[in-house]
Amino acid sequence: MSSQPLASRPLLTVDGLVKRFGSGNRTHTAVDKVSFELRAGEVLGLVGESGSGKSTTVRCLMGLERPDAGTLDYDGINLRRLTYAQQRRFRSEVQMVFQDPYSSLNPRMTIGRIVAEPLRVNTKLSSSARRDRVVEMLELVGLGAEHLDRYPRSFSGGQRQRIAIARALVSGPRVLVCDEPVSALDVSVQAQVLNLLKDMQEKLSLSVLFIAHDLAVVRYLCDRLVILQNGVAVEQGSRDEVYGDPQHPYTRALLEAVPRADPAGERMRRQSRLELIETRTA
Amino acid sequence: MAIYVAKRVGLAILSVWGIITIVFFLTKLIPGDAARVAAGRTATADQIAQARERLGLDKPVLEQYADFLARAVRGDLGQSASTHQNVVTDLSQTVPVTLQLVLVAMLFTIVIAVPLGTLAAALRDKAPDVAARILFVLSGGVPVFWLAILLQWLFASNLGWFPISGSNAFGAAPPDVTGFTLVDSAIAGDPAAFADSFEHLVLPALALSAPFLSTVARNVRSNLIGALDTDYVAFAVSKGAKPFRVVVHHGLRSTFGSTLTIIGMQLGWMMGAALLVETVFALPGIGVYLNQAVLNQDTFAVLGCVLVIGVVFTVASLVVDLIQIGTDPRVRASYTTGATA
């Protein structure tokens, strides 16, 4: 586990973020005055059940959705009014891994080109230097150079998510935003991908905003947590506070939540996943 | 709702302005001396000079455009070189003929396509369905004017079931009030004239409806199949309801809206195709007038027709859209919230 310098400064600040969908009298508030901050070097978990507004929050943050109100700030830059230079800086320093690795890789591009793209747009590296860096990065996420010229379709979900992680990290970002990066994967590979993310976070001393709908997944990953319910941040605090002494009933419900369909099996699977993580991080 | 209607009407007005503008630029496309073209092939030097002045061809383009707009709004689209009448006067007699044909053809389309599509859906994958689908493919590919010629040849010339051409038999025409022969017969209270007018419309309307039949019937079919696969229908059937009744009752209602949309979308094509069908059956509509104008190289009459058809079409699609918001709550909702599907 990474030990945090206690007074690390906030890197990303979300203050009073509001996002509504629809118009006229049929609006739906997906994110309702959410505020939190991501401090340098920490892993912050954003947790809530499906539909609670987690993706919308980070989509606003990443400029994929236009917020209705609130301030978004990255390292002193106002994200809602970026100059061209600030935009460039933000895009190169804050990267994202999407939920569904099956749809987040361009099917018409080779892995080499996909992973090289951030280098191409954010750095002035020569093409051979780019290639070296891509190979290095692919090896770091556990894929060999022999994959460079293959297309996404020939990879499994777990491999694709590794590729997505490689793409996100290749240009050396400071912040990584992960939107449920393992929820679309087979349970058997979830742990591997989580471990990879954990490794990377430590090796590259990244600040990570990690989204999950499941408190179990983030338990061993996050230093602090924000709990979202219906677009409202109902609780936030350090991992120990949230797990040890949950204040809000929704948090307690999340902690106790047991999947209905196959409780025993799911618990076992979850258990083995957690053990895997523990043995890796031990 | 009111906002939407206002928006939609605004768009229609914008369209009319756009059409006038397009037609104005088309007059600028005419190669060579537009005044000579406007005056007609047999014009004297004097008439050409007159036409040049009338068209204001010596003025700057912007001024010409302003004049053209002003005249178009007043309903002055210039003179036909062959009839020497104001094009609008000529067209006011022909538009009702075309509109009536289009409306009757739409009626035919619905009357034929809905039962056919329903049948195909209810007997999915069985012989009648396959036959219907082959028919859809065929009817979708036949050029209307050729089909019109064949129908005329078979059912009028050979079998004599329907009149060959024209909109009424000699002396059977109702007194002209609206220009719609069916309406005029009704106004005159003359069933014989009504029957005569209708007989003259059957073949043209049938020919015109063919290509659209296929689209509408396919839509009805796939909509009904979609409805058949829903839990609602499965539930109703499991409770002992006859599947066919369920199809008709539940499925057709949901099909109504999308059928209307398709018909609205096909309106433009139908008006274009109507021009072709009219020339075959010598129905004195815009098509025949336009055809004559083209053959006489009466370009200004052609452009006048283009303008009028554009305006008629714009108004007609406005009406279809307004009917649709009036009847379909989902469409209404989607417009008032502006949500995308």
Next chain:
Amino acid sequence: MTSLTRNPGAEPEPALEPEPGPERSRLLEPAAEAERESIDAEFVPAGTRGYRRVNEWLTPAGLGAGISRGLRGLFGRRAPIVDRIAIVIVLALVVVAIIGPFIAPYDPYLAQPVDALLPPSAAHWMGTDDAGRDVLSRLLTGAGTTLLAAIAVVVLTTVIGVVVASIAALSPRAVDTVIMRVCDIAMALPAMVLALGIAAALGPSLGSVVVAMVIAMWPGTTRLVRGILRVTMSSAYVESARVTGVSKAGLLARHVLPNSMDSVYVQASMEISGAIVLMAGLAYLGVGAPPPSADWGAMVAQGREYITTAWWVTTFPGLAITIAAIAFGLLGDAIRVRLDPSLRRR
């Protein structure tokens, strides 16, 4: 923050196609359809079917790859019979369009009044017209102009549509909206009517008909392509590229266009059939290649007066148009079923 976001509240997506497509072939050959699915499923993870090889957009190689991907299997044992018939007819038409003038048994233009209106016979398989010209020879000679002109119209319209839609996609929201509104307004004129007006203004020639049809049809195509681009634009891989800092132009060139071209090809293939019929209609109304030429639509018009005495003069050209339109329509449908990822995933 830029207009490339997926934007709820923008104008409604144009309906790309009113009727769901693959039913025709599925109905006529249900087993084949199912098998086709299962072959394609090999080695292809869910969600990416339809993307089997690289396809650089708009290059001849890319176009070829797209078409070959679309046609792959059309000749295979498992292809539905309808698709196979359609492609055979289309290929035959293309061949006739190219070599037609050379295999025509008679001079298509030479009037021989003594032979006027002869019925079909061993000497004249499709009879002769009012000027004594062999109908078959005229059909063979006219195939080239009729079909190639229709294809040229669709190619030009599609290129213009892609370019304008791309410009709209790259422009600020307001400019995008204005471009689309201009298309809407131009579409307020039925294509047939607008094309007729333009062709009439330009004077009678094949070239002016092609130009007229392109001018009349590009707004509709542009709108459809814009819709396709918008759909692709909102896909996760485009958003992924956006957040890594790729510019709008880079997104369009490297991500959006390459992944949209399949749908565009489908659209284009569907339009050929309509273009054939539209052009025939225009020729029938008297705008088109001037008289002696053997345009199919014009041949129908010319034979119309003689229908009661000489049915063959108008029937054969009409049949030719019908067959061509249906074959291209079926082919478009078949290509769509093969290329359109959204239909394949069903």
